Amino acid sequence: MDILPILSTLRRHKITAWLLILEIALTCAIVCNAVFLISQRLERMNLPSGIAEHELVQVQLANIGNRSDAEARAKTDLAALRQIPGVTQVALVFQMPFTDGGSSNSGIKLDPQQQEDTVDVTQYMGENLLSTLGTRLVAGRDFRPDEFVDLDAAVTALHSGNLKGLPQVLVITQMLAERLWPGQSALGKQIYLGQGLPFRVVGVVAHLARPNRLSKGVEYSTVWPISMNVAQGASFLIRCAPQERERVLKSALAALKQLDPNRVVLQKRTYDEARHAFFANDRAMTGILVGVCLALLIVTALGIVGLASFWVAQRRRTIGVRRALGATRANILQYFQTENFLLATIGIVIGMALAFGINLFLMQHYELPRLPAIYFPVGAIALWVIGQLAVLGPALRAAAVPPVVATRSV
Amino acid sequence: MFAYYLELALRSLKRSPGLTILMVLSIGFGVAASMTTYSVFRAVSGDPIPWKSSQLFVPQIxxxxxxxxxxxxxxxxxxxxxxxxxxxxxxxxxxxxxxxxxxxxxxxxxxxxxxxxxxxxxxxxxxxxxxxxxxxxxxxxxxxxxxxxxxxxxxxxxxxxxxxxxxxxxxxxxxxxxxxxxxxxxxxxxxxxxxxxxxxxxxxxxxxxxxxxxxxxxxxxxxxxxxxxxxxxxxxxxxxxxxxxxxxxxxxxxxxxLDDAATASTYKAYLDGYAHQQQQSGRFAWAPNNRLRNLPDWLDSQHVVPSDTKVSLLVALGLLIVCLVNTAGLLLAKFLRRSSEIGVRRALGAQRLSIYAQFLTEAGMIGLAGGVLGLLLTGVGVASVGWVLPKDIAALARVDLMLLAMTLLIAVVATLLAGLYPTFRAARVQPAWQLKSN
Structure with missing residues (x-):
């Protein structure tokens, strides 16, 4: 296919051609960045939590006024919940992966003399937490019942500097173990908290995501043998078969109400609902961006159709003359397709530079990572394909122009 | 004269309904997308207490x-x-x-x-x-x-x-x-x-x-x-x-x-004096490092406007620009196609100015039609943000007279801008050349 005649024609429609190029370039730049933003959101929304997500329901209660029998009450509550048919595990826990609201976090050290903390980790606590969440142990063991300390007792021990009253051991995630001791077994290793308080790792779980503050390391989680009760802000976490969740949730509420009607229900939901709510923002952003991208691509395609139709109409006579001089339908078709390909290519090249610029701007102002190189060829192919599809209709109409047009005057 | 241009514009738009619909759709979508995201942005970046926000201060010690x-x-x-x-x-x-x-x-x-x-x-x-x-x-x-x-x-x-x-x-x-x-x-x-x-x-x-x-x-x-x-x-x-x-x-x-800048700086001095005193008494081991921001600055420093909202506003603006470039291209195509008509009008004594008036009227009509479509789509858009956005933010986005007026205005002004160059080209058509070639 000869490109020179196409170029010389385009030179006579400079402005129109440049407008089309500009449109393709802008679309290319915006779509590349928007798709990148979308993929970032999708990645976040699909983060594994490491727990049996579809088997959990949560009930959070609040006492009215202060009560003294919180610990005893917790035992009766848990016993009653275990009686509900279908319930496999029950725990009183303070937080769950991917939920808003309070979370307990702390810096940990590898050396008691260290000034700065090594990493910031989240602290899970609650009796029977691991088996209720359904996290998989990959090394070591779960806590023994005698290792548990009540939260209030632990805080008091912390203030008085009494090491005996504190838990001695903890369980960490594989990701954290790999960060702290790369390539080594974490079992038996020590970490330090605050002013050099030592704790020993006795178990490693495969995955356990943080509740929030994901930017500090999604799976930098630790589990502590600390028991909690309703008054300390813990909520009931109940595990059952996925199809039983609705029924179990109802029975659990009824059972808890019966034990003590003088409590307020703060939260009752399945874990799926909790996770859904946590990522609502990301879903919204994804929805908006997908919508805008589609609109952009459609508008660009329509623009190509419009301009190509105009050119075809304008060059009807020239096309007729070419056909009369022996050009085949395929030649005409190819002419318009090549023309579009040329314009799209120039647009894409400019668009790539623009996409890079926009990405730099977003990196500076909105803390986004660099646009991966793969987006450039994929974006280019997408726009080439859209351009060719859009020009096909007008090009076919051009190819259908009969040679006889050449002989008619106007 | 204006009525005549309107009639001419209508006739011309009717002659190529496909192209007209393309332009109206493109403007309507572009404007609606920008205005919908703008309504959300406006809702979250609004001043909650405009009559007094510059007098409310948040001290930080x-x-x-x-x-x-x-x-x-x-x-x-x-x-x-x-x-x-x-x-x-x-x-x-x-x-x-x-x-x-x-x-x-x-x-x-x-x-x-x-x-x-x-x-x-x-x-x-x-x-x-x-x-x-x-x-x-x-x-x-x-x-x-x-x-x-x-x-x-x-x-x-x-x-x-x-x-x-x-x-x-x-x-x-x-x-x-x-x-x-x-x-x-x-x-x-x-x-x-x-x-x-x-x-x-x-x-x-x-x-x-x-x-x-x-x-x-x-x-x-x-x-x-x-x-x-x-x-x-x-x-x-x-x-x-x-x-x-x-x-x-x-x-x-x-x-x-704090009523005015003077009282605010007195108060800041008081805060620093307090911190200094704490330093002397040994409670603080560092020089005063306090802040006293008025409400708008404080909200800004706390990133109250989600950066997501800003990014989506930028993306929607990008869409609007692409739509305008698109419209400019289509208008150019449409106007230049009528070179012979312009040639005849010019030969019959129409001035350049009348050509400008005629084609800008046509562009304005397209803008108005796009604006009306944009209004409808903005209404649909704002009503359905609750679908995608979290409820606490979506609930704040609403359509009011101001938003409606802005939608129409932006659509018309933007289309007129997009139509400027095509009109300029149309007005430059040489009557003699056009008449001869036919």
């Missing part, structure tokens, strides 16, 4: 020192009990209030009803006049009540509806956390967004509204726990709520009303 500062050297965003109480006692601003978030239970008088958990704030009496809180019944409490730690409460109209069926409940009794409180005021649908008086705890926006306001010192005396965030730089030396009060943990929000 650096009680943590260099180890507690972020990378940007900023002091903590909330206050510890010691400093908040010192500022309250000194009472250097016209009006001021320390506050913290509470979440008490309300026990209805009717024993058959279940107790409910509400959210609210423990505040000082000056909170109400300072923030111009509107009252349906009654008023806030007095400075005397603050001091007496009186059992008084201000409730929201929503809670009033629930407890008293909406009747004037001033003087009646509400049981909060097991203690009886006398209602002194009922707020009138007061739910400012962003929740500017306690940004740190609400993150700016929250769907739930504050149902109760309790006197600060009474709440402290009764150990009604803090329901908001607590951030600590060091482990408190004592446990419990009292330990929290004696610690350097920050959990109290603070706001002060």
């Amino acid at each position: 650096d009680m943590w020192g260099p180890t507690g500062r972020g990378d940007d050297g900023e002091p903590p965003v909330a206050m510890d009990y010691t400093d908040a109480m010192k500022l309250m006692r000194d009472h250097r601003a016209k009006l001021q209030s320390a506050m913290y978030q509470v979440s008490p239970s309300i026990v209805p008088a009717d024993a058959s009803k279940h107790p409910i958990n509400v959210s609210g704030h423990a505040v000082y009496s000056e909170f109400f006049p300072m923030l111009d809180v509107p009252f349906k019944y009654g008023n806030g409490w007095s400075a005397d009540d603050d001091e007496q730690r009186a059992a008084v409460v201000v409730i929201s109209s929503k809670l009033n509806e629930k407890l008293f069926g909406g009747a004037n409940s001033v003087g009646k009794t509400v049981n909060v956390e097991g203690k009886d409180y006398r209602v002194v005021g009922v707020t009138n649908d007061w739910n400012p967004q962003p929740r500017f008086y306690d940004v740190v705890n609400s993150g700016g926006f929250s769907t739930g509204l504050d149902d109760v306001f309790l006197p600060f010192e009474r709440a402290i005396a009764l150990s009604i726990p803090n329901d908001g965030n607590t951030n600590c730089n060091a482990i408190p030396a004592e446990s419990g709520f009292v330990g929290l009060q004696h610690s350097s943990c920050v959990w109290i929000a603070y706001m002060a009303e």
